[in-house]
Amino acid sequence: MILKRIVLGVFLITGMLFNAADGSAAEKKAKVGFVYVGPIGDHGWSYQHNVGRLAIARTFSDKVKTTYVESVPYGADATRVITKLARSGHDLIFTTSFGYMNPTLKIAKRFPKVKFEHATGYKRSKNLATYSGRFYEGRHVVGLIAGKMTKSNILGYVASYPIPEVIRGINSTIIAARSVNPKIKIKVVWVSTWFDPGKEADATKALIAQGADVILQHTDSPAPLQQAQKNKVWAVGQASDMVNFGPKAQLTAIIDDWNAYYINRTKAMLEGTWKSQDTWGGFKSGMVKMAPYNKAIPADVVAMAEKAKDGIIAGTVHPFTGPIKDQSGKIVIPAGKTADDGMLLGMNFYVEGVDGTIPK
Amino acid sequence: MSELVVPVLLTIITASTPLVFAAAGEVVVEKSGVLNLGVEGMMIVGAVVAFAVGVKTESATLAILSGATGGMLTAFIFGFLTLRLLANQVATGLALTIFGLGLSALIGHGFVGKTFSGLPKIGIPLLEQIPVLGSLLFVHDILVFLSVIAVFLITYVLNKTRLGLIIRAVGENHHAAHSIGYSVVWVRMGCILFGGSMAGLGGAYLSLAYTPLWVEGMTAGRGWIALALVVFASWRAWRAFFGAYLFGGITIIQLHAQGFGVDIASQFLSMLPYLATIVVLVLISNNSSRMMLNAPADLGKSFHASD
Incomplete structure (x- = not known):
């Protein structure tokens, strides 16, 4: 049985190394992370946010690497996932559900260099912007x-x-x-x-x-x-x-069409003009x-x-x-x-x- | 009155059937001394495989069979890891759920947005003509009938047959069963595979009949409820059946109550099915020694002949 445990251990450690390597290899590219409340295959809310993420990936394919975590429950899990994204070198993090408001605010304070954007919420800080659609x-x-x-x-x-x-x-x-x-x-x-x-x-x-x-x-x-x-x-x-x-x-x-907004905000982040603000777009802005x-x-x-x-x-x-x-x-x-x-x-x-x- | 009540009762049947499959299957698994927490994962793999095959072949029979097979293959991974490699059952079960959710998303990627015609309704001749009761009890899709038959069969086999005796012996004391010549590993593997195919059928019911579509994570925690129902049922298939209907019933009735504008907080109503489950659990487990008698003594313990 010892052999099997060793094999299993090696397996786990390689897994971790892969994760770590993933973080350091993309040093040159800016990183944009997304947290979704549902699966990206829900064909609804999270799906549309993911369409926006893909738009970023297409527009800035040579400058930006995007990541996402889906089906993240409110509460402790959300805190853990957002912290992990902030810690692993993301420059801009979108948390895309109302229930992520307080964790995002808390983590934004702890990582002042990382920029955060929270969808549908109302709490902002220097590095935390909010955005939503006038649905x-x-x-x-x-x-x-x-x-x-x-x-x-x-x-x-x-x-x-x-x-x-x-x-x-x-x-x-x-x-x-x-x-x-x-x-x-x-x-x-x-x-x-x-x-x-x-x-x-x-x-x-x-x-x-x-x-x-x-x-x-x-x-x-x-x-x-x-x-x-x-x-x-x-x-x-x-x-x-x-x-x-x-x-x-x-x-x-x-x-919900987030593409234009996500591209603009990523561009602002890349150019250093990103500021915390509140955006509430409707028919007029195409959101x-x-x-x-x-x-x-x-x-x-x-x-x-x-x-x-x-x-x-x-x-x-x-x-x-x-x-x-x-x-x-x-x-x-x-x-x-x-x-x-x-x-x-x-x-x-x-x-x-x-x-x-x-x-x- | 009946035109209002019958739709409610029919909805209760559809809401409960996936739970019946998954819970009854898990009863057998746990009776053999194995705790498989991967029900959710097996269910969702069953759901996606059934739906994919259904869309490709347009055959309900093939879809149902592949759903069961999908759940079974997922369960096989669990069986191999826990029986052969003696991995921890709790950890492996949890991992199986996570694995199943991910794998199903991968398989289902090309099937998001496709639709399936649903399962045809089958009426039992003569009986279906009874007013009200006929349409309520005797006109359903094949899986609803199958879920009831499965519960009867499981109860019968576990309690009245030699096979059931062997399964229970393995679950109560695997060393004793081993010493009188039964292969603990193979009996357990059989039960795990059976449980997997039942969970797969529960998933298939979700994606073929309940809401004939595929979206990621569509089991939405039903596997966990099925696990709770097994304890609720004190490891008896027929009690798991009633537990599933109690749970499904209260879920549906509270939705209807809201529509009627019953002035109770919807959060409270949403909590009711869980609350009812806990209350019944407390009532039936107040006699702790009897509870212990029902739980298989070797539940969750790994078996190796050399131990």
């Missing part, structure tokens, strides 16, 4: 289409966690939907995960059984869309164009895009959706324009006013038309 702009367009396409006047929403990002999306959808059809209600099911195809599909089934005929999702797998196709109801893809999973069901999809519309959507509805999108780009349309009431009927955004970014970022109430209460 609620996409949800506004989706809400308009859903409002026109529903027959049952019930929209179903598969939601992940009750954070402002998700609540804002629900509100943006229902405000837009009710602007074209005031009878609409939205039912929300929280699945307490970003990624579990089975559970997301189960939640979709529950919503359809309760009358929803347009399924919206704020989770990362294509399972809700696929389930919608099976039950012959409409759905909207999340984060990337998921049309393959439900060609008949997908009305459109909200696409949020709409996938091609389903052919089954009537032309006037598509025209309305496109008009809203153009209006948002031009600044004449704002998804949160008053008067907007919360569930109790209290006016939260007065007529003629729009919600400012502060209100949007901290949104923790449902507007009128949402069924149920926000889990506390």
Whole structure:
């Protein structure tokens, strides 16, 4: 048995050496690291971030080496992974999920020379920038289409966690939907995960059984869309164009396009002009895009959706324009006013038309 | 009422079936004295292989068979390492899960975004015509029926046959079993392979019937739940079956409750299936001596004839 242990030991040590060699061989190239919350094959959120990473690798193929760690759980694992990236000579590290906020901040303090970027968070420091997409702009367009396409006047929403990002999306959808059809209600099911195809599909089934005929999702797998196709109801893809999973069901999809942002920030890092800042890009900067519309959507509805999108780009349309009431009927955004970014970022109430209460 | 309840119950059946397969298979493995923590890894390999073959051949039968084979081959790695090289079972099992997740991502790379038509529903003649109950119990895809048959067979074989007696003897006291001439290694290898193919079937059910698609990590922790169910079931296949349905049932009912706007925090509802599992676990294990009697005495111990 001793021989076997020796063989095993040698095996492990070579493995470690390989790891170490990996760190030193790329000395000349700058290193950009990514931390993903899901697998890059989720075909949603993490997939799109990885598309952005590949764009960096293509654009700066001779100057930059990119690495990534996928499916990193929140908490101690995140701290460990981010620390390891910082320690192994990365110059710029993107942590791409809300739950990485505190670990990223803590580690950024410990590694002042490394530059960090945290997606969807709000805590910044000298070497920690934040960035996110104004996905609620996409949800506004989706809400308009859903409002026109529903027959049952019930929209179903598969939601992940009750954070402002998700609540804002629900509100943006229902405000837009009710602007074209005031009878609409939205039912929300929280699945307490970003990624579990089975559970997301189960939640979709529950919503359809309760009358929803347009399924919206704020989770990362294509399972809700696929389930919608099976039950012959409409759905909207999340984060990337998921049309393959439900060609008949997908009305459109909200696409997160990080490519331009990632390339710009890597360029700034290479040129030494990188600064900590906050970026919140929408349709205008191209960070949020709409996938091609389903052919089954009537032309006037598509025209309305496109008009809203153009209006948002031009600044004449704002998804949160008053008067907007919360569930109790209290006016939260007065007529003629729009919600400012502060209100949007901290949104923790449902507007009128949402069924149920926000889990506390 | 029935048009509301039947869909819920049908969803419960689909949510529970993968757990039934994986847990029932692991019962056999652990009864033979082997603790294989790699259920998640075997499941996901089963899922990806089944899906890949399904997409390539469009044959549900081939897809299911390859899912079982995929799980079995993954289990073979575990068997070889723990039985032949006497590697630590806990560490090897954990490594198998990590390995399985990585390997499945590699195999599945070209299959992301593909779709499979799903498994055809089979109705049992005559019985399927019973109102309500017929569509609920007797019209399913082949894997659902297979999961029930497997549980019956496992219970029968473990308790009523000579083979079951040998498996249990090996799990309770491998030296005694060895001394009366049974090959501990081969019995255990057989059980490990069987457990692997069952986990593979559970995975195949996920990628062929539950959500007929392939995305990385789609088992999402179900292998770990199956492992917990084995202890929950105090190493009895039929109890594992009910445990899986209890777990699946509460998961689904809480999703529906949310849709109805039941005013309970969704975090609490999400916790319920786990909570229920723990509560039942506490109730059935309050008699610790009986609990100990159920656990195979040599569970997790490596065997070498020279020891």
